[in-house]
Amino acid sequence: MSTEQIHEIRLNVNGVDHEAAVPARRLLSDALRHDLGLTGTHVGCEHGVCGACTVLVDGQPTRSCLMFAVSAVGSEITTVEGLARPDGELGPVQQAFRECHGLQCGFCTPGFLTTITAGIAENPDPTEEEARDMVAGNLCRCTGYQNIVKAVCRAAEIAREGGDAL
Incomplete structure (x- = not known):
């Protein structure tokens, strides 16, 4: 007891x-x-x-x-679970990960998605180097990070184009 x-x-x-x-x-x-x-x-x-x-x-x-x-x-x-849009559509970071093939096994993906969401809210137009720094504290054993960095830049672009508040 x-x-x-x-x-x-x-x-x-x-x-x-x-x-x-x-x-x-x-x-x-x-x-x-x-x-x-x-x-x-x-x-x-x-x-x-x-x-x-x-x-x-x-x-x-x-x-x-x-x-x-x-x-x-x-x-x-x-x-x-809270990163999708209210209508259930993918949020900008989720959409960018899908478009840029930013995941493989997916285990690390939730941590990347939340980290990047905060990073883009702070820096809505990151350079590739800033995108790398943004995700430097998250580990992925599958992707090699290239597509994750591309997804950061793409997510920022989607958010700017759509006027999305992250």
Whole structure:
């Protein structure tokens, strides 16, 4: 029998409030996946190195495997599931990844998509070098990054053309 204290929390994820009962040490990545059923956030290294678990917390890329769920209360969290347009169409970064073949196995893709979304919001017209810097903290073992960098530049172009707010 566990004596660990359980906390009732409310998390705003993708614009929707969710309630969960979690121990204080529950990681945000685990709360998203196991308590809320949002399995788009992937857990890779569990040390904050690979970037697969990256979500946006108040618009900033955050390694969800390094943040406790109780610490996210009161913040706006955006996961990969929240990047599509309200009508269900792909958002600019998702569309660019599809057009530029920016993924292979797809395991790292959710972390790249959220990272790039924040990066383009900060720099809406990145150069190729800036695109490389934007994704430098995320690891991919399949692609070699060339198409990911192309997708960053294409996503910025799509967002500018469509007037999309990222």
